[in-house]
Amino acid sequence: xxxxxxxxxxxxxxxxxxxxxxxxxxxxxxxxxxxxxxxxxxxxxxxxxxxxxxxxxxxxxxxxxxxxxxxxxxxxxxxxxxxxxxxxxxxxxxxxxxxxxxxxxxxxxxxxxxxxxxxxxxxxxxxxxxxxxxxxxxxxxxxxxxxxxxxxxxxxxxxxxxxxxxxxxxxxxxxxxxxxxxxxxxxxxxxxxxxxxxxxxxxxxxxxxxxxxxxxxxxxxxxxxxxxxxxxxxxxxxxxxxxxxxxxxxxxxxxxxxxxxxxxxxxxxxxxxxxxxxxxxxxxxxxxxxxxxxxxxxx
Amino acid sequence: xxxxxxxxxxxxxxxxxxxxxxxxxxxxxxxxxxxxxxxxxxxxxxxxxxxxxxxxxxxxxxxxxxxxxxxxxxxxxxxxxxxxxxxxxxxxxxxxxxxxxxxxxxxxxxxxxxxxxxxxxxxxxxxxxxxxxxxxxxxxxxxxxxxxxxxxxxxxxxxxxxxxxxxxxxxxxxxxxxxxxxxxxxxxxxxxxxxxxxxxxxxxxxxxxxxxxxxx
Numbered sequence: 440x441x442x443x444x445x446x447x448x449x450x451x452x453x454x455x456x457x458x459x460x461x462x463x464x465x466x467x468x469x470x471x472x473x474x475x476x477x478x479x480x481x482x483x484x485x486x487x488x489x490x491x492x493x494x495x496x497x498x499x500x501x502x503x504x505x506x507x508x509x510x511x512x513x514x515x516x517x518x519x520x521x522x523x524x525x526x527x528x529x530x531x532x533x534x535x536x537x538x539x540x541x542x543x544x545x546x547x548x549x550x551x552x553x554x555x556x557x558x559x560x561x562x563x564x565x566x567x568x569x570x571x572x573x574x575x576x577x578x579x580x581x582x583x584x585x586x587x588x589x590x591x592x593x594x595x596x597x598x599x600x601x602x603x604x605x606x607x608x609x610x611x612x613x614x615x616x617x618x619x620x621x622x623x624x625x626x627x628x629x630x631x632x633x634x635x636x637x638x639x640x641x642x643x644x645x646x647x648x649x650x651x652x653x654x655x656x657x658x659x660x661x662x663x664x665x666x667x668x669x670x671x672x673x674x675x676x677x678x679x680x681x682x683x684x685x686x687x688x689x690x691x692x693x694x695x696x697x698x699x700x701x702x703x704x705x706x707x708x709x710x711x712x713x714x715x716x717x718x719x720x721x722x723x724x725x726x727x728x729x730x731x732x733x734x735x736x737x738x
Numbered sequence: 739x740x741x742x743x744x745x746x747x748x749x750x751x752x753x754x755x756x757x758x759x760x761x762x763x764x765x766x767x768x769x770x771x772x773x774x775x776x777x778x779x780x781x782x783x784x785x786x787x788x789x790x791x792x793x794x795x796x797x798x799x800x801x802x803x804x805x806x807x808x809x810x811x812x813x814x815x816x817x818x819x820x821x822x823x824x825x826x827x828x829x830x831x832x833x834x835x836x837x838x839x840x841x842x843x844x845x846x847x848x849x850x851x852x853x854x855x856x857x858x859x860x861x862x863x864x865x866x867x868x869x870x871x872x873x874x875x876x877x878x879x880x881x882x883x884x885x886x887x888x889x890x891x892x893x894x895x896x897x898x899x900x901x902x903x904x905x906x907x908x909x910x911x912x913x914x915x916x917x918x919x920x921x922x923x924x925x926x927x928x929x930x931x932x933x934x935x936x937x938x939x940x941x942x943x944x945x946x947x948x949x950x951x952x953x954x
Binding site: 462463466470472473474513516517552554558559591592620621622625626627628629681682683684687688689717718 | 793794795796797798799800802803836837838839840842863864888889890891892893894896917919921922925926
């Protein structure tokens with residue numbers, strides 16, 4: 440079974456390379472502003488499949504499915520609330536078509552975007568059901584592992600992890616997004632690294648870490664703080680910095696060359712899965728693959 | 739009354755909605771004008787919330803709870819303010835730009851602006867240029883605020899700003915959101931960039947030409 444295989448690889452000390460961004464790659468390949476990215480799984484399957492393939496070719500051990508916002512709550516904003524299962528299953532199917540032997544498919548699960556009771560009107564049970572529906576569809580499609588990601592609120596992250604763990608048998612990765620400010624590293628909801636580690640662990644996450652954010656320097660600070668706090672595998676998927684605006688398009692400043700030393704530092708700090716988020720592409724993955732290969736040869 | 743106003747500010751800071759409502763009624767019964775309650779009860783409370791938010795002492799949940807308390811009080815005050823034809827600090831039209839459906843940040847900015855005495859017309863999410871222009875003209879807005887979370891949608895701010903310039907409207911423009919920077923704001927020709935909701939209030943006051951009460 441793939442899922443055992445996934446955790447086994449990490450437990451054996453192997454460092455895995457994840458993929459780069461999906462959203463910014465879709466834009467580069469022509470996704471217009473304002474469309475539902477997950478609808479692309481159905482309307483432009485060739486583009487989504489090509490992105491997966493480019494990541495696998497660049498050396499990704501796993502790619503994340505184009506399902507970040509494929510939950511009922513997010514899809515409802517586009518009028519697609521009844522298409523969770525369809526978009527999720529299609530996303531995994533497209534990855535399966537290009538996945539080389541021995542590599543993995545990670546089902547991406549982003550936030551609902553809702554404020555959960557008592558802050559907002561979304562109840563805990565509703566949120567749990569929303570994440571359950573998505574997790575089950577990703578499993579049905581054939582995902583090997585579930586990625587609960589870009590979480591800001593500890594409670595929502597816990598609900599998503601619980602749903603993924605209770606409704607499926609897959610390993611669950613959970614990442615939160617931190618920013619370095621006057622109070623140190625915090626999510627927009629004020630969650631610090633220590634709290635994130637303990638709450639994600641208690642919720643049942645198998646692998647914990649951070650994604651998105653303001654760039655590789657912040658990610659290094661996050662991993663430095665997180666590593667001593669947990670014996671679980673850690674995942675780091677940084678944005679390629681904050682985008683600049685050049686000739687009408689957003690350009691991320693942290694190129695594969697710029698991130699080389701920083702990615703190396705992340706590996707030295709003990710990251711178990713290394714990858715990227717917004718603004719990173721196959722070029723970044725190739726660089727990370729090289730670094731990981733060199734490091735593992737040395738061991 | 740002085741004491742009650744202080745309690746009111748504290749209730750906003752604590753996010754105590756029931757207390758805010760109760761104090762609003764008491765203060766009105768005590769003969770204070772809605773404008774006085776706003777200026778000396780709500781605004782000082784939201785100022786503190788804003789500074790604490792900016793300084794990472796509190797985060798989004800605390801701000802939302804304070805905003806809810808303030809909103810409860812405003813629900814009582816607003817009809818009275820309208821009746822009394824009280825002049826607001828300024829009129830702001832605000833919205834998340836076309837293609838973008840994220841509104842938590844924009845909502846916080848809207849609440850902070852209200853808390854600072856601005857009239858805020860919130861156009862919601864996925865706002866097209868026509869909708870911005872209609873609202874600006876209809877409301878005779880002083881400022882238009884645009885929000886975006888996505889790098890895919892931030893470019894739409896330029897579409898709106900260009901159209902405003904093309905039509906020769908005098909409204910000032912402000913932009914903000916996770917991927918937005920000062921350099922981006924300058925490149926698209928926005929009058930101001932605000933890094934967070936607290937700054938948004940300061941920048942809005944600058945644009946209107948009123949001195950900021952927020953301490954650094």
